[in-house]
Structures are given as C-alpha cells and as structure tokens.
Amino acid sequence: MAARGAPGPLIGAGRAADVYLIGADRVLRRYRTPFDVRAEAELMRHVGQAGYPVPVVYDADGPDLLMERLRGRDMLADLARRPWLARRHARTLAGLHDRLHQIVAPAGWPRAFGSGGTVLHLDLHPGNVMLTSRGPVVIDWSNAQSGPAGADVAMAYVIMASSEVDGLPLPVRPAVSAVRGAFVRQFLLAVRDDPGPHIARVARQRMTDPNVRPSEADWLARKAVEAERASEPS
Ligand SMILES: Nc1ncnc2c1ncn2[C@@H]1O[C@H](COP(=O)(O)OP(=O)(O)O)[C@@H](O)[C@H]1O
Ligand SMILES: [Mg+2]
CATH class of the missing domain: 3.30.200.20 (Phosphorylase Kinase; domain 1)
Structure with missing residues (x-):
C-alpha cells in the first residue's frame, strides 16, 4: 500500500x-x-x-x-470530560453489544468460548467506541471471534472492571473509580446477554493477553477463581 x-x-x-x-x-x-x-x-x-x-x-x-477517519472522541475520553453522562454512555455501549450479537459470523470464522455463532468483538469497551456525528462507531476489531454473545459481555465486564487508566493524578482516583462503578453497573443492567456463565473462562483467557499488566492479571485471576467457586454445586 x-x-x-x-x-x-x-x-x-x-x-x-x-x-x-x-x-x-x-x-x-x-x-x-x-x-x-x-x-x-x-x-x-x-x-x-x-x-x-x-x-x-x-x-x-x-x-x-x-x-x-472518524471525527470525534472516544467514549472513554468523553467520560473523563463529562462524567455525568456515565449511565447514558453505558446504555449506548450495551446497545452496541446487543446489536452486534444479532449478526451471524462468517462461515468458518474462528470460534471462542464454546457454542454460539454470533460475532464477538471481545474488546468492546468505551475506549473502542468513537462518538461521531453519525452516532457511535466501533473500532479495534483485532480480537473478534465467533461464539456465545454472553462471552463478549463478560469480556467487556472484566476489561472495564480490571483495566488501569494511565496518568490519573492521585486526588481524582476515587471519583474516577465511582464513575467506573456506575458505568459498569448500568452496562450490566442494560445489556441483554448474561455474562455470568462465561466470566471464569473469559478472565483466564484475558490473563494471557500480552498487553495485560501484572496487577490487572492478578485481578483477573481472583475473579476467575471467584466465578469458578460460585458455579460449583454446593
Ligand atoms: N478510524 C479511526 N479514525 C480516527 N481515529 C481512530 C480510528 N481508529 C482508531 N483511532 C484512534 O486511535 C486509537 C487507537 O486505535 P485502536 O484501534 O483502538 O488501537 P489499539 O488496539 O492500540 O487500542 C483510538 O483510541 C482512536 O483514538
Ligand atoms: Mg483500542
């Protein structure tokens, strides 16, 4: 090229x-x-x-x-500037998951996380949604696979809950963590597919991503164990 x-x-x-x-x-x-x-x-x-x-x-x-070229800023940057929009943006993200999971993957597309043939983005969080004049647009498709829709929701959940945001001054960290909490709760309330059955496998797969940092991997390992224990018959 x-x-x-x-x-x-x-x-x-x-x-x-x-x-x-x-x-x-x-x-x-x-x-x-x-x-x-x-x-x-x-x-x-x-x-x-x-x-x-x-x-x-x-x-x-x-x-x-x-x-x-998309003109606009990504949803994560917008949340930093306009944190009061957290719930609205979370519903938008949930809608993007729901719409994507109605699309059947191309024949022969690699599968992940068991049965199910819908397209999974597997990195569909606010940093990969650009807010443009034609509405939200989804970028960064390098992890996409086919599989069960709930696995995509689970991946978004573990990414949002575990990822460190760079360059935050110490005094604003509590506020950022409150906005993130509100965002994640609203996302899980609004999205259609249940992440629960997929959290352990998804967290374990995410741990192997070379871009994941050691402290994030620790969180993912704890989450996987917690989810596995919760699914054991009592
Ligand atoms: N089509 C595009 N138009 C404008 N900016 C883009 C576009 N694609 C990506 N970007 C910008 O580049 C950044 C990194 O792109 P991304 O595909 O998310 O890469 P990474 O896998 O490294 O996260 C995005 O957060 C966004 O700011
Ligand atoms: Mg990205």
Whole structure:
C-alpha cells in the first residue's frame, strides 16, 4: 500500500497499534508487532454490510489497515470530560453489544468460548467506541471471534472492571473509580446477554493477553477463581 512508507501525523495510539492521519479523511492503523490484518478487515466489512457502525475499510496489508477517519472522541475520553453522562454512555455501549450479537459470523470464522455463532468483538469497551456525528462507531476489531454473545459481555465486564487508566493524578482516583462503578453497573443492567456463565473462562483467557499488566492479571485471576467457586454445586 502506498501509504505504508510514509504515514502522516500520529493521531491515536492504543496498547497494540498506532494510528496515523492520511490526508484529510483516512487513517492508517499500524500494529507495532507483526500481524496480518486481513481477517480483521474482512470481519469489519462483514458487520458493516449487516448495518453495524464500523469505519469503512479501504485496504489491508500486513500490519496496516487503511480506513475511514472518524471525527470525534472516544467514549472513554468523553467520560473523563463529562462524567455525568456515565449511565447514558453505558446504555449506548450495551446497545452496541446487543446489536452486534444479532449478526451471524462468517462461515468458518474462528470460534471462542464454546457454542454460539454470533460475532464477538471481545474488546468492546468505551475506549473502542468513537462518538461521531453519525452516532457511535466501533473500532479495534483485532480480537473478534465467533461464539456465545454472553462471552463478549463478560469480556467487556472484566476489561472495564480490571483495566488501569494511565496518568490519573492521585486526588481524582476515587471519583474516577465511582464513575467506573456506575458505568459498569448500568452496562450490566442494560445489556441483554448474561455474562455470568462465561466470566471464569473469559478472565483466564484475558490473563494471557500480552498487553495485560501484572496487577490487572492478578485481578483477573481472583475473579476467575471467584466465578469458578460460585458455579460449583454446593
Ligand atoms: N478510524 C479511526 N479514525 C480516527 N481515529 C481512530 C480510528 N481508529 C482508531 N483511532 C484512534 O486511535 C486509537 C487507537 O486505535 P485502536 O484501534 O483502538 O488501537 P489499539 O488496539 O492500540 O487500542 C483510538 O483510541 C482512536 O483514538
Ligand atoms: Mg483500542
């Protein structure tokens, strides 16, 4: 792809990829480690054709995904600026889960977490929802699989409950933790599928993610044990 050797200004960075502006209306998302984005691009086209809000994909080559530039901020950044919208944003996130889980995965798509053939994003949390003038749009599809819808809800729950947010000054941490608590509770109330049966397996899988930090992995391990104990017959 022509853009590969000359990415433009950096406009976004997550734990796995850097995102560069290409011209006015496109971005190049580049993984920092070797990765083939073709499957991710195919799935984005699949859900886009089913009417789900994703960026338009123009090209996929090795670690590079060329796609539509979304204008707006992500839901996590918006929560930091407007924490009073926590419940509303949580309902929006729940709606994005519910809508996604009505889409059947492409034939032969890799399965995760047992039976069920719906598309699972497996990283569908506020940091991967861009709030744009055409509504919320979901990014970062690299973990997508097919499986039971509740597993996606469980993954979102464990990510939201365990992830550390970088760069928070000590005095604001209690307030951030209260907003996060309200957000997670509202999300679980509003979302359709039950995460309960999937929490242990999902937490154990998340622990193996190289981007997860040791303190997050400790939380996930405790959660997995707690969920396993709760499901044992008494
Ligand atoms: N299509 C896009 N348009 C505009 N900004 C984007 C787009 N895709 C990603 N970004 C920005 O780049 C950041 C990182 O992208 P993301 O796909 O979430 O990568 P990571 O896997 O590293 O989290 C996002 O939080 C967002 O700010
Ligand atoms: Mg991301």
